[in-house]
Amino acid sequence: MTAATTTDLVAYEDAVRRYDPVLGIEVHVELGTLTKMFCAAEVAYGGEPNTQVTPVSLGLPGALPVVNGKAVEYAIRIGLALNCTIAESCRFARKNYFYPDVPKNFQTSQYDEPIAFDGWIDIELDDGEVFRVEIERAHMEEDAGKNTHVGGATGRIQGAEYSLVDYNRAGIPLVEIVTRPIEGAGERAPEVARAYVQTLRDIFRSLDVSEARMERGNVRADVNLSLRPTPESPLGTRTETKNVNSFRSIERAVRYEVSRQAGVLDAGLPVIQETRHFHEEDGTTSSGRVKSDAEDYRYFPEPDLVPVAPSREWVEEIRATLPEMPVARRRRLQKEWGYADAEMRDVVNAGAVELIEATIAAGTSAAGARKWWMGELARRAKQDEITLEDLVVTPAQIAQLQGLIESGRINDKIARQVLEGVLAGEGDPEAVVVSRGLEIVSDDGALLTAIDDALAAQPDIVEKVRGGNQGPVGAIIGAVMKATKGQADAKRVRELVLDRIGS
């Protein structure tokens, strides 16, 4: 399509040795309000097509928008969480373009006067290093409808290709967050990009302003990338890779663009400023629209809406209700739980923070909770290729399981069998212990019978132990454990064996 797409890719490590990548990320988040941004149509995921639509979302002549106050509050919450200044006064603007998913022929957005600006956010990389990303602005706008393209090959309209449009999503409140150029990431640019969007997702959730589910498109990222020869050089020409909608894809898209642009520059060609599409299947990007006249959106102030001027009192009221931010929360929990840096990092990366917190709240020690979620349960989740969250076991059940061990009713080995039962849907650990008959054999009578049998079978060991060598006692204990199918308390067995031999 363009000369740039035909050049060779440069190996990533080589590319970042010779070029300095600069990122710019735009994140759209759908707010979790009950109604749309400018009309009272109910917002619910998965509704039948065009059942959540009003004359305003359809852009019918004469329809007048009215701002959803809750959406403004959410936008302010996001702005404050991102350490932004909240505008004393801001306004909406029309972004004019023609596309069937925007029935008004313009998107109501904010242009020269965003509600929040000049912020920053600290993100934590995989090794715990903190990287600061500066936020240029966060502004309010509305989502577009959803196009489904029907290929001509289906033959439903002879030979023609057409699209089907559902306007349920049209008008859902969005906040768009735009970074300043992110410099200094170097070879870690893909990780920085991913960690930034991940941090925003965590913030949206803790602010309770959005479900922030990537797979539902609640959070969408556009990734701008440019290369320059050295960090001192002026910024290079950037490309914008649109709608990269998973954390892994964000990393892959950045890596690919670094390799591709390095190839273009190595060939002595200019990087073309354009929109690019990311392809999930092979991790590549391809040329979309070249930025040109079509990008002239003829913005002008929205005449149908009056300015939004949040009073300072309101802003401070909202600030006072902000929850603890995810990074600060993690640091506090790490201290409370006494986990080492590496342990905490693994817990975070495994998505186990909330699960461990709930398990501890249900009465388990921090070490005990970590042992289960990062050990046996992590192994199970990996084996079943699901997340810890999706395992059919609750923190309360894990707390109960650990409690059974600590009270001596089962041992560690049996606990794994109990967990099997819980995961198989046999009920709480208590119930599994009873139904599977897994309670420790603590009746000395039953144990002594097993011990006597074991001693009788190995008289040489008895001699050795009597002679002062306690080493072989393990063999007797092992035999007793085998005879009781692992349900005996090994410590008690040892006491009884020594007692028996001694007598």
Add this chain to the structure above:
Amino acid sequence: MSTISRDEVARVAALARIDLRPDEVTRLAGELDVIVESVARVSEVATADVPATSHPLPLTNVFRDDVPEPALPVQDVLAGAPQQENGRFAVPQILGEE
């Protein structure tokens, strides 16, 4: 002296998908000139201490509560659709779409 060229009028018309004949482009360039000059004259008297007007109405913060109201019935939504399929608007494919 003209400040709005015919090219500019043609470009803006194209962006707005308005199909103008050459004589309309010429006429509108003249009319837009008058408007731009009039605004420029207002700008001359507006000194730095006059705040920019965001909106002619002296109102701010006109908000609605986040309470759902009934949506339009689907048949009304689709009443104006030239073509429809499965409850959705059928529209021509846009060139270059995926």
